[in-house]
Amino acid sequence: LVTMPVRPNIYSYNGVIKSWCNAGSARALQCAVLLLVELAKNGLHHDETFTRIEQLSSSLLDKGVSQRKVNKTNSSRESKPATPLALFAGVGIAGRMGYIQLERPAPANDSCKQPAEDNDESEREPMGLLTEIEIDVFPDLKSFQLVLNALEQQAMPKFELMQQILAMLEKHHPHLADISVYIFALKALAKVAKETDDPQSSLAAAQHASTLLSRLVYGASEDGTKLPRPTEHTFLLATNAWSNAAAKGLSSGIENAGDFAACEMDKLLLLLEAQKFEAGDGSIACYGAAVRTWASLGKSARAETLLEKIAQVSRGQPLDVIYFNAILDAWARELSSTTESDRARERLENMHEMLCKMEGPSPFNVEPDASSFNQVIRACSAPWTKSTTWSDALNRGRALDIANDAYSKMKAVSRPDAHTYVHMFRALSCLLPPAGTSDEVGLQRLQAYKTVFHSCCIDGQVTKTGMWTMKKGVGVEGFFDLLTEELNGTSPSLTRNQLERASEWELISLLPREWTRNGKRYKRLNKRS
Numbered sequence: 001l002v003t004m005p006v007r008p009n010i011y012s013y014n015g016v017i018k019s020w021c022n023a024g025s026a027r028a029l030q031c032a033v034l035l036l037v038e039l040a041k042n043g044l045h046h047d048e049t050f051t052r053i054e055q056l057s058s059s060l061l062d063k064g065v066s067q068r069k070v071n072k073t074n075s076s077r078e079s080k081p082a083t084p085l086a087l088f089a090g091v092g093i094a095g096r097m098g099y100i101q102l103e104r105p106a107p108a109n110d111s112c113k114q115p116a117e118d119n120d121e122s123e124r125e126p127m128g129l130l131t132e133i134e135i136d137v138f139p140d141l142k143s144f145q146l147v148l149n150a151l152e153q154q155a156m157p158k159f160e161l162m163q164q165i166l167a168m169l170e171k172h173h174p175h176l177a178d179i180s181v182y183i184f185a186l187k188a189l190a191k192v193a194k195e196t197d198d199p200q201s202s203l204a205a206a207q208h209a210s211t212l213l214s215r216l217v218y219g220a221s222e223d224g225t226k227l228p229r230p231t232e233h234t235f236l237l238a239t240n241a242w243s244n245a246a247a248k249g250l251s252s253g254i255e256n257a258g259d260f261a262a263c264e265m266d267k268l269l270l271l272l273e274a275q276k277f278e279a280g281d282g283s284i285a286c287y288g289a290a291v292r293t294w295a296s297l298g299k300s301a302r303a304e305t306l307l308e309k310i311a312q313v314s315r316g317q318p319l320d321v322i323y324f325n326a327i328l329d330a331w332a333r334e335l336s337s338t339t340e341s342d343r344a345r346e347r348l349e350n351m352h353e354m355l356c357k358m359e360g361p362s363p364f365n366v367e368p369d370a371s372s373f374n375q376v377i378r379a380c381s382a383p384w385t386k387s388t389t390w391s392d393a394l395n396r397g398r399a400l401d402i403a404n405d406a407y408s409k410m411k412a413v414s415r416p417d418a419h420t421y422v423h424m425f426r427a428l429s430c431l432l433p434p435a436g437t438s439d440e441v442g443l444q445r446l447q448a449y450k451t452v453f454h455s456c457c458i459d460g461q462v463t464k465t466g467m468w469t470m471k472k473g474v475g476v477e478g479f480f481d482l483l484t485e486e487l488n489g490t491s492p493s494l495t496r497n498q499l500e501r502a503s504e505w506e507l508i509s510l511l512p513r514e515w516t517r518n519g520k521r522y523k524r525l526n527k528r529s
Contacts, residue, residue: 021150157188186237194244232282295326328375344383429473460517
């Protein structure tokens with residue numbers, strides 16, 4: 001352009017920024033950041049914000065920071081990507097206004113930087129030359145969107161750098177303060193909260209997201225710049241940041257960190273309600289994220305309260321079944337540590353009631369999936385799994401009724417999976433009276449297993465874990481009786497003697513393929529001993 005009577009405009013520079021952002025290397029992204037700074041400070045007096053951004057851009061070159069992968073499908077197989085210097089060498093020679101040398105700025109703390117390795121080509125790659133920025137060319141919204149989007153796409157976004165770019169925009173180009181640039185920042189914070197290994201860093205990222213959202217809610221920056229109003233999407237991103245922080249605290253064994261993050265999510269929900277949005281998918285997803293977080297922390301009562309709130313704000317819209325499954329899972333985990341029989345029955349009634357509401361007319365516009373039924377069936381045996389003596393016949397009987405009802409309803413609306421049958425075998429083992437009680441009870445017990453096992457074979461959901469669970473519940477003799485009887489109709493050549501001599505793993509391989517055609521996909525249920 002500079003060799004012709006044409007003056008570059010902002011679209012020209014945006015093309016350069018876009019190319020560098022799409023290159024996928026840390027060096028190229030640093031070039032995009034530095035070019036944005038040159039555009040932003042065009043004609044302005046020196047400001048420490050510009051210097052700070054230039055220093056922070058060096059952090060993009062830190063060792064061990066994985067960069068965004070580039071889709072090379074459309075790139076030429078024969079030619080190598082040009083370096084910034086090769087791209088702009090001709091422009092540099094003919095430039096009528098002199099050069100801007102895009103050099104690597106000095107880092108904020110030189111003492112913390114390690115010397116570059118000799119074999120690191122990216123460190124030796126020249127930054128490139130550009131003609132001096134046209135005096136009357138300034139960045140537009142697209143310029144900031146390109147750079148912030150590229151920074152957010154990094155494996156571990158550098159939020160401090162993004163924060164300084166936002167500060168530069170608000171201070172020197174306030175007319176470009178569009179909600180889209182803040183969305184990129186909130187996305188980056190949610191990603192940092194999820195990907196970092198440090199629970200404290202995760203909490204800090206979520207706190208930054210809340211602070212940024214609060215600035216948008218109150219509509220002004222520290223220097224008085226008018227900011228755009230937040231949207232449901234901005235609330236969802238901030239909520240996700242806290243959800244990620246809670247999950248990080250929980251996985252690290254820091255329960256109070258998870259509780260703190262969940263409480264902060266509740267504060268965001270109150271702030272969301274105050275905005276008087278027309279409740280859409282974004283608002284529902286915010287409540288849903290809080291439901292899942294509280295449920296993961298074992299606080300099922302709070303999660304259930306929020307679920308009722310979702311039913312109110314959704315106004316009949318279809319809801320995601322995952323919110324309901326999260327509460328069912330929390331109840332099931334609670335029952336696994338419950339020793340009080342009456343309390344266990346009360347909780348099972350709660351689960352059964354929720355499952356019935358999901359199926360029939362109710363404020364919840366949702367359909368249960370396989371996981372919904374499996375959670376209920378799994379929970380029915382949980383309180384008595386470790387019991388060594390038979391007791392609580394009444395409560396166990398009711399638990400078995402609930403398990404059978406959930407199993408029957410599941411067969412009516414969808415095909416049970418391999419987990420369903422494992423849970424049913426375990427429920428029969430824990431909830432039926434012991435075989436030694438009487439001959440009649442023993443026959444009833446065997447018949448119950450026979451019915452479930454037959455359906456398991458028909459559905460092709462036989463797994464090693466399912467076989468082991470059934471064998472443990474029905475006994476060795478009963479197990480081979482059931483197996484032999486079922487095989488008579490499909491593989492009469494297999495004798496009982498062959499089955500009894502086979503190991504657990506060999507036994508599975510001897511069974512008809514039709515029995516395991518679907519169950520073999522469940523790797524965890526088919527592990528070798």
